[in-house]
Amino acid sequence: MSKRVAVISPAPTANGDLHLGHLAGPFLAADVYTRYQRAAGRETVFGTGAQDTSTFVVTTARRLGTTPEALVADSTARIEATLAAMGIEVDGFSRDEDRFTKLVLDFVSRLHSAGKIVLKPARFPFLPSTGEYLVDGYVKGGCPVCLTEGCAGLCESCGHSSAAGDLIDPRSTEHPDAVVEMREVPVLVLPLEEYRTRLKEYFASSGAALRPHMAQAVQEMLDSPLPDLPITYPISWGIPAPFPEVAGQTINPNAETMAWSIYTTALGAEKRGELLAADDQLWWPEAETEVVYFLGFDNTFPFAIAGAAMLLALGDRYALPAGFVTNEFYELEHQKFSTSRGHLVWGQDLADRLPRDVGRFHLAATSPENQRTNFGWGALEAVTGARLIEPWNRVAAKAEQWAGQTLPVSAASRFAADRITQRFAATYQLPAFSLGRAAETLAEQLGRLDRWQVTAELAGDFYHQLEAVLRGAAPILIDLAAAALDDTAVRLRDETTEITPKVLPRLTGGAV
Numbered sequence: 001m002s003k004r005v006a007v008i009s010p011a012p013t014a015n016g017d018l019h020l021g022h023l024a025g026p027f028l029a030a031d032v033y034t035r036y037q038r039a040a041g042r043e044t045v046f047g048t049g050a051q052d053t054s055t056f057v058v059t060t061a062r063r064l065g066t067t068p069e070a071l072v073a074d075s076t077a078r079i080e081a082t083l084a085a086m087g088i089e090v091d092g093f094s095r096d097e098d099r100f101t102k103l104v105l106d107f108v109s110r111l112h113s114a115g116k117i118v119l120k121p122a123r124f125p126f127l128p129s130t131g132e133y134l135v136d137g138y139v140k141g142g143c144p145v146c147l148t149e150g151c152a153g154l155c156e157s158c159g160h161s162s163a164a165g166d167l168i169d170p171r172s173t174e175h176p177d178a179v180v181e182m183r184e185v186p187v188l189v190l191p192l193e194e195y196r197t198r199l200k201e202y203f204a205s206s207g208a209a210l211r212p213h214m215a216q217a218v219q220e221m222l223d224s225p226l227p228d229l230p231i232t233y234p235i236s237w238g239i240p241a242p243f244p245e246v247a248g249q250t251i252n253p254n255a256e257t258m259a260w261s262i263y264t265t266a267l268g269a270e271k272r273g274e275l276l277a278a279d280d281q282l283w284w285p286e287a288e289t290e291v292v293y294f295l296g297f298d299n300t301f302p303f304a305i306a307g308a309a310m311l312l313a314l315g316d317r318y319a320l321p322a323g324f325v326t327n328e329f330y331e332l333e334h335q336k337f338s339t340s341r342g343h344l345v346w347g348q349d350l351a352d353r354l355p356r357d358v359g360r361f362h363l364a365a366t367s368p369e370n371q372r373t374n375f376g377w378g379a380l381e382a383v384t385g386a387r388l389i390e391p392w393n394r395v396a397a398k399a400e401q402w403a404g405q406t407l408p409v410s411a412a413s414r415f416a417a418d419r420i421t422q423r424f425a426a427t428y429q430l431p432a433f434s435l436g437r438a439a440e441t442l443a444e445q446l447g448r449l450d451r452w453q454v455t456a457e458l459a460g461d462f463y464h465q466l467e468a469v470l471r472g473a474a475p476i477l478i479d480l481a482a483a484a485l486d487d488t489a490v491r492l493r494d495e496t497t498e499i500t501p502k503v504l505p506r507l508t509g510g511a512v
């Protein structure tokens, strides 16, 4: 067993608040995984943040008529508040800070001085009317791999990287009718192809436990020559590159992924009271940290392919991540969430309208783990009412008649509690981690307690198993578990011989 677990969810772009797609995708899963690991006795740090170096910050700010700096400050505060409102407890939260900038520059400078990154001419669309080179969020066109229309950098649809210069029919996102020229500019790149064989070995061994869509994308990417990863871009937004041969260029945000991961892990460990000898200490092989990512499918390339290659390029200094848990898109009333069209539900709205345990249960039950899933208010009311709120309230009412009495617990009930613990454990652990099955296990076990015709003789057993179910559900039902249980530690072998039922809180559906 490793010494420590580092859970990481890539920082969302600081160009708005978090909507339910963000929460039902990586963030709730990362929080639940973190809570379970801790309950099972493993030191765990969870890191995310707000990403401000993305070009989407600039494009959104222009659309809203504000400055990128003001948008970053506002979005960062909102993202942090929404995570807190939903009980997603983050240890390391990265933001626009000098210490992060320094870590990124140290990281790329190490690659540079080791001769791993090289100067190469690359093609970029250029907008003569503004004098801007177009990368990532500045440019739209057809994906050279899957033909889907989208921005450059990463394709949301197939997950492959799509260099701006390779887009089919590239157009400026801000000035779609303006004439675009192709120009060649020397930029620093990491030739990923040099690492393809070792990446294949890595995914064949440690990284084998991938969800099917990511497994397919990784195989596609590693079956053909890999592209160069631009380390610098000829644009002004971002961290200025410290190399004279690319004066005036900035660091590609997708080349920051590992420096950022190291940074957020260090912040998280410090917040949990650890004193680190160096910011990157937890990533050294001897630290034996098990790094697990929870990420949208479209982050496969920058974190799993380019990210692992950057670590390999630095030799034996760093261990590679142990796991990647991807998610697909979450839809609202059967259409993709869209901030620009206003087709979305903010995380904060859900937190305001419902007890957060109910919201967390529904997001878990409908989590888009392997394919797109749908959110709708009607479905939320029906699903949480029938599978959580009503059975829980009946079970709590049934238990209440014995509140305050000390009751015996039988050997058969200890056996049953161990079975319940095992059923939940199977859903919370890699490689089969699944929020959906955790929610389903909870609903099944609650249904069983609900149907149980409890006699006075077995009242102790009933309450004992109720506690076992709540202990299993504790990573999802955080407030109920905190109110009802003395502790949420996972008990692999239950040794309870007597128990004293409490008056349990009831759940409400809120104002859906």
Ligand SMILES: [Zn+2]
Residues within 6 Å of the ligand: 143, 144, 145, 146, 147, 148, 155, 156, 157, 158, 159, 160
């Ligand atoms: Zn594509």
